Amino acid sequence: MFIGVAVMAALGMLLSAKDTYLKLVNGVALILLTLSGGWTIRQTLIEGSFEYGSGFLYWDALSILLLSVIIIVADYVILFSLKYMEEEVREKKLPRTRLKGYYFWLWFFIGTMLLVISTPNLGIIWVGIEGTTLATTLLVGFYRNKLAVEASWKYVILGSVGISFALLGTLFLFAASGPFLGHSLTALDWRALPKVASQLDLGLVRLGVLFAFVGYGVKVGFVPMHAWLPDAHSQAPSPISALLSGVLLNCALYAILRWNSLARQTALGPDFTGKILLSFGILSLAVMVGVILLQKDVKRLLAYSSVEHMGILAIGFGLGTPLAVWGAVMHLLLNALTKANLFVVVGSLIQKTGTRQIFRIRGVFKVWPYTGTLLLFGLLGITGTPPFGTFRSELIILSGFFTTDHFLLGFLTILFLTLIFAGFLYHFIHMLFGKPRERYQAGESISTLALGIPLLLVLFLGLFIPQGLNQALTQVVKVILGGV
Amino acid sequence: MPLLVEMGAIFDILIGVVILVILSKRMLEDYDSLNVDHMKTLKG
Numbered sequence: 001m002f003i004g005v006a007v008m009a010a011l012g013m014l015l016s017a018k019d020t021y022l023k024l025v026n027g028v029a030l031i032l033l034t035l036s037g038g039w040t041i042r043q044t045l046i047e048g049s050f051e052y053g054s055g056f057l058y059w060d061a062l063s064i065l066l067l068s069v070i071i072i073v074a075d076y077v078i079l080f081s082l083k084y085m086e087e088e089v090r091e092k093k094l095p096r097t098r099l100k101g102y103y104f105w106l107w108f109f110i111g112t113m114l115l116v117i118s119t120p121n122l123g124i125i126w127v128g129i130e131g132t133t134l135a136t137t138l139l140v141g142f143y144r145n146k147l148a149v150e151a152s153w154k155y156v157i158l159g160s161v162g163i164s165f166a167l168l169g170t171l172f173l174f175a176a177s178g179p180f181l182g183h184s185l186t187a188l189d190w191r192a193l194p195k196v197a198s199q200l201d202l203g204l205v206r207l208g209v210l211f212a213f214v215g216y217g218v219k220v221g222f223v224p225m226h227a228w229l230p231d232a233h234s235q236a237p238s239p240i241s242a243l244l245s246g247v248l249l250n251c252a253l254y255a256i257l258r259w260n261s262l263a264r265q266t267a268l269g270p271d272f273t274g275k276i277l278l279s280f281g282i283l284s285l286a287v288m289v290g291v292i293l294l295q296k297d298v299k300r301l302l303a304y305s306s307v308e309h310m311g312i313l314a315i316g317f318g319l320g321t322p323l324a325v326w327g328a329v330m331h332l333l334l335n336a337l338t339k340a341n342l343f344v345v346v347g348s349l350i351q352k353t354g355t356r357q358i359f360r361i362r363g364v365f366k367v368w369p370y371t372g373t374l375l376l377f378g379l380l381g382i383t384g385t386p387p388f389g390t391f392r393s394e395l396i397i398l399s400g401f402f403t404t405d406h407f408l409l410g411f412l413t414i415l416f417l418t419l420i421f422a423g424f425l426y427h428f429i430h431m432l433f434g435k436p437r438e439r440y441q442a443g444e445s446i447s448t449l450a451l452g453i454p455l456l457l458v459l460f461l462g463l464f465i466p467q468g469l470n471q472a473l474t475q476v477v478k479v480i481l482g483g484v
Numbered sequence: 485m486p487l488l489v490e491m492g493a494i495f496d497i498l499i500g501v502v503i504l505v506i507l508s509k510r511m512l513e514d515y516d517s518l519n520v521d522h523m524k525t526l527k528g
Contacts, residue, residue, distance in 0.1 A: 151526060188489070234526075
């Protein structure tokens with residue numbers, strides 16, 4: 001249903017680029033998306049799982065977690081886009097007709113992500129993830145200058161190479177499961193696979209899992225496959241960076257999680273994939289310390305912070321204790337909200353100052369007090385400072401180290417997180433409280449504060465977790481740990 | 485592979501080729517060559 005909404009919206013955007021038309025069509029599409037998505041979420045929560053078209057589309061607790069993240073972030077980002085892109089056109093950075101292409105690819109992108117989380121088939125998940133790469137390539141290169149071309153070229157090449165690894169992995173799995181489930185769609189269905197998991201050929205499954213983890217890992221942005229990520233995030237228009245970082249990385253991680261919960265039930269055992277994820281996570285954190293401390297570009301800073309948070313998530317899922325996985329699931333939700341919010345706030349800041357260089361943005365608090373407040377809260381949220389929800393989820397993930405006797409790794413992770421916190425604080429304090437430059441145009445309306453709604457949610461979830469949410473997250477943990 | 489997945493893969497490749505062509509055209513406009521050695525600005 002909502003995939004249809006996204007496809008229709010994408011096509012509808014091609015008709016006209018008038019301001020009122022775009023606002024109308026986007027508004028209608030967002031309302032339809034939210035209603036149909038919300039209905040699916042509700043049905044799934046009531047029945048435990050929900051299917052459509054005799055099982056061709058299928059949702060369980062993990063799918064609807066991603067579905068809710070996509071819907072919240074898409075609503076927020078598209079509403080911001082309408083204002084942001086209008087401003088870009090007014091400043092003569094783009095001709096108005098190009099907005100058609102912008103919204104077409106944007107909705108196509110949302111549609112492919114919805115496909116990824118709605119299908120129960122590992123093959124179609126692959127098709128969807130490759131679709132997200134293609135849909136975002138031209139969005140990354142939207143400004144058509146030299147740097148944008150460089151970033152989008154790097155993105156499409158690295159993304160496609162990674163994704164062909166994942167295709168190879170899917171092929172190996174198909175070869176392994178074909179004899180048991182027949183050479184049809186069922187052989188890649190993650191509902192049917194666990195039943196035959198213990199009989200699958202060990203060598204083929206091991207190769208398949210390795211290829212799939214590395215391949216999708218490129219899209220998640222694990223070190224050392226993260227090279228495309230900061231370039232794409234820094235060159236794309238800010239609303240697109242928010243979507244890339246808030247939901248695309250999580251969708252790729254979702255593909256890994258489906259493989260993970262399958263691999264846990266094969267003869268490989270739960271430790272094999274857990275160790276891969278854990279090493280990806282620690283490596284990502286370790287490398288990010290250096291680049292975050294020395295960063296000069298504020299959007300690249302946020303992009304690297306995305307790599308860091310994907311590392312934290314990988315650690316949580318890799319540790320594999322129910323509590324750590326609960327923390328990681330919670331962190332996935334909170335990180336998506338915080339990061340989307342921060343990219344949007346920084347995007348509007350960049351539009352005001354006209355630069356992405358950290359050392360040229362100074363005294364934000366004095367000139368634009370509302371944006372400054374949002375930025376300060378964003379800083380506290382993204383670094384996991386209490387009372388924000390991210391503190392709670394990171395703490396729960398870290399506690400997993402000590403219940404599984406990984407004391408050294410736990411110590412290192414805490415050290416890395418502290419250093420990253422210091423780096424963020426250093427950059428942001430200068431931006432917020434330095435001496436403002438003369439040429440800034442001061443003044444903004446109080447409505448800017450409306451941009452902070454997702455952060456408000458993160459703050460709320462740090463203070464209080466509703467019973468219903470806790471139950472839903474516990475179900476997600478069950479799905480991930482493989483008790484389907 | 486199942487037919488549906490193969491069709492999806494073909495569709496992706498089709499769009500992928502179109503996008504690569506568009507990007508190559510932009511590279512030609514900006515750098516007058518398709519040599520990626522020119523593109524080394526984004527680092528760090």
